[in-house]
Amino acid sequence: MTDYIVEEHMQVEQISVFLENKSGRLSEVTAILAEAEVNIRALALADTSDFGVLRLIVDDTEKARQTLKSNGFTVGKTDVVAVEVTDRPGGLHGILTMLHDAKLNVEYMYAFVRSSGDNAVIIFRIEQEQEAIRLLESKGVNVIDGQRLYSL
Amino acid sequence: MIHDIEYETMPREALEAIQLRRLQTTLAHVYANVPFYRKKFQEVGMVPADISSLADLRRIPFTTKQDLRDNYPFDMFAVPMDNVVRIHVSSGTTGQPTVVGYTARDIGTWSMLMARALAAGGAGRGEIIHNAYGYGLFTGGLGVHYGAERLGASVIPVSGGNTQRQVVIMRDFGPTIMTATPSYALHLAEVAEEMGVSFDSLKFKFGIFGAEPWSEKMRDEIERKLNLTAVDIYGLSEVMGPGVAIECHEAKQGLHVFEDHFIPEIVDPNTLEPLPYGATGELVFTSLTKEAFPVIRYRTRDITSLNPEPCICGRTLVRMNRVTGRSDDMLIIRGVNVFPSQIESVLMETEAVAPHYQLVVDREDNLDVLTVKVEVGEQSFTDEVKGLQDLERRITKHIKELLGVSARVKLVEPKAIERSEGKAVRVVDNRDI
Ligand SMILES: [Zn+2]
Numbered sequence: 093m094t095d096y097i098v099e100e101h102m103q104v105e106q107i108s109v110f111l112e113n114k115s116g117r118l119s120e121v122t123a124i125l126a127e128a129e130v131n132i133r134a135l136a137l138a139d140t141s142d143f144g145v146l147r148l149i150v151d152d153t154e155k156a157r158q159t160l161k162s163n164g165f166t167v168g169k170t171d172v173v174a175v176e177v178t179d180r181p182g183g184l185h186g187i188l189t190m191l192h193d194a195k196l197n198v199e200y201m202y203a204f205v206r207s208s209g210d211n212a213v214i215i216f217r218i219e220q221e222q223e224a225i226r227l228l229e230s231k232g233v234n235v236i237d238g239q240r241l242y243s244l
Numbered sequence: 245m246i247h248d249i250e251y252e253t254m255p256r257e258a259l260e261a262i263q264l265r266r267l268q269t270t271l272a273h274v275y276a277n278v279p280f281y282r283k284k285f286q287e288v289g290m291v292p293a294d295i296s297s298l299a300d301l302r303r304i305p306f307t308t309k310q311d312l313r314d315n316y317p318f319d320m321f322a323v324p325m326d327n328v329v330r331i332h333v334s335s336g337t338t339g340q341p342t343v344v345g346y347t348a349r350d351i352g353t354w355s356m357l358m359a360r361a362l363a364a365g366g367a368g369r370g371e372i373i374h375n376a377y378g379y380g381l382f383t384g385g386l387g388v389h390y391g392a393e394r395l396g397a398s399v400i401p402v403s404g405g406n407t408q409r410q411v412v413i414m415r416d417f418g419p420t421i422m423t424a425t426p427s428y429a430l431h432l433a434e435v436a437e438e439m440g441v442s443f444d445s446l447k448f449k450f451g452i453f454g455a456e457p458w459s460e461k462m463r464d465e466i467e468r469k470l471n472l473t474a475v476d477i478y479g480l481s482e483v484m485g486p487g488v489a490i491e492c493h494e495a496k497q498g499l500h501v502f503e504d505h506f507i508p509e510i511v512d513p514n515t516l517e518p519l520p521y522g523a524t525g526e527l528v529f530t531s532l533t534k535e536a537f538p539v540i541r542y543r544t545r546d547i548t549s550l551n552p553e554p555c556i557c558g559r560t561l562v563r564m565n566r567v568t569g570r571s572d573d574m575l576i577i578r579g580v581n582v583f584p585s586q587i588e589s590v591l592m593e594t595e596a597v598a599p600h601y602q603l604v605v606d607r608e609d610n611l612d613v614l615t616v617k618v619e620v621g622e623q624s625f626t627d628e629v630k631g632l633q634d635l636e637r638r639i640t641k642h643i644k645e646l647l648g649v650s651a652r653v654k655l656v657e658p659k660a661i662e663r664s665e666g667k668a669v670r671v672v673d674n675r676d677i
Contacts, residue, residue, distance in 0.1 A: 106627070110655070112656050166622055166625045166657065217627070217628075
């Protein structure tokens with residue numbers, strides 16, 4: 093039971109924003125968040141020729157979400173997993189192999205801007221994130237919780 | 245309940261015999277008394293006596309809203325003003341209004357047809373009707389009112405507006421039938437909720453809603469929020485007013501047209517060729533019993549289809565399906581007629597898509613290209629690009645299957661679609677033909 097509660101707090105909240113016109117709208121998003129004094133901790137844009145999906149990790153998810161919504165953006169919220177990856181060859185590969193072997197599918201991933209000590213931080217979007225957290229921790233991988241990540 | 249068993253359940257052959265006799269009388273009447281119609285007959289070299297079967301009706305030219313406007317205010321009247329006891333005016337969203345008149349007998353016919361309609365929608369003697377259609381130049385309020393009195397029901401002429409007082413009346417008088425536009429019915433539900441009045445505690449059993457297009461989805465919402473059975477009613481002042489067609493509450497699948505008083509036709513809005521039962525096109529009406537303001541092949545601009553299947557309620561009258569759009573908005577894409585409302589239904593049926601869309605037509609290399617812009621709301625949004633591309637593909641596929649045209653679907657941000665005075669601009673045609 094205690095395990096479960098600990099794990100509950102291990103995932104990180106990410107917001108995503110639908111962008112139709114990528115270049116202009118992207119700077120609008122960052123301007124709106126700056127105005128609202130929301131700090132962007134990580135940002136990644138996935139796009140097609142038509143539209144883009146901006147993924148953000150910020151220090152105040154709810155505020156960012158409300159502010160963007162009131163500015164007419166479509167905003168979603170997803171839980172992701174932040175993992176410390178040792179900064180040496182094969183570091184990331186090891187983690188991907190663990191997830192793959194456990195049949196946990198990685199929908200997408202991107203790098204966090206700041207590092208944690210000497211280690212890089214990678215953000216993973218995995219459907220069964222609780223299972224993934226449990227697996228990675230059991231293998232000695234360092235999963236970073238929201239509180240720590242927002243303050244890195 | 246069927247108000248007029250004899251006519252509403254008449255075998256088709258007998259009905260058609262009556263239609264032909266009445267059509268011949270009506271044509272002779274307009275030929276003799278309305279210069280506009282006489283001229284139309286002369287243009288095609290015909291006289292009313294040439295009409296010897298219902299099929300001959302197809303040889304007579306159409307009447308349009310513009311024709312009615314050109315004859316503003318009284319030139320389409322087929323009787324002297326001495327015999328006109330009522331005048332109504334149809335607002336129309338653009339241009340000049342159209343004026344319609346009724347003799348005492350017309351008012352009697354209309355009342356009887358509205359009594360039939362109300363009965364089909366669940367009303368009867370002993371029921372209390374909360375009539376929230378507007379009273380005045382608009383035909384809705386008075387049309388229902390006279391029908392309710394003819395039926396012997398108790399009618400509350402509450403008209404539109406002053407919604408809080410309406411809620412108090414609903415609570416204190418316990419009406420069992422509501423007549424209103426569907427959007428006003430939902431507004432009533434909201435105000436009642438704000439006032440702490442639950443529809444579950446009210447006595448409503450049936451609601452008869454019309455005068456504006458609405459969808460099955462809206463019916464579900466109304467039935468749930470107002471705790472009643474909702475049916476659709478159709479009419480337009482040029483043809484008579486409400487009571488031209490009514491959905492029976494037993495089937496709730498299409499509106500029975502009172503064919504002993506009106507002949508409905510469906511025509512291709514492009515070629516104006518008559519279409520068979522089941523085909524979607526523009527609804528055209530010919531009145532069979534009106535004295536003051538008969539209409540011959542009047543193009544309603546409403547898009548629907550006719551269903552001749554027998555109905556569980558016992559009526560033998562043909563049913564028109566829910567009106568899905570206006571022919572004024574019709575687009576022809578590579579020879580296929582496309583109505584914005586059809587795209588809207590596809591979007592509504594596609595899970596999680598809000599009906600905020602715009603159709604853009606371009607011509608590239610002499611080919612029409614249809615782009616459907618769809619706003620991405622929170623329900624349809626996913627942070628995975630793959631999911632959004634899937635959504636685009638699903639919509640494209642549904643449009644192809646249902647409409648037979650290939651469309652490019654483009655997801656856009658909310659509010660990206662231009663709105664003109666609050667109303668979304670549904671069609672942008674960039675073709676320079
Ligand atoms: Zn029926």
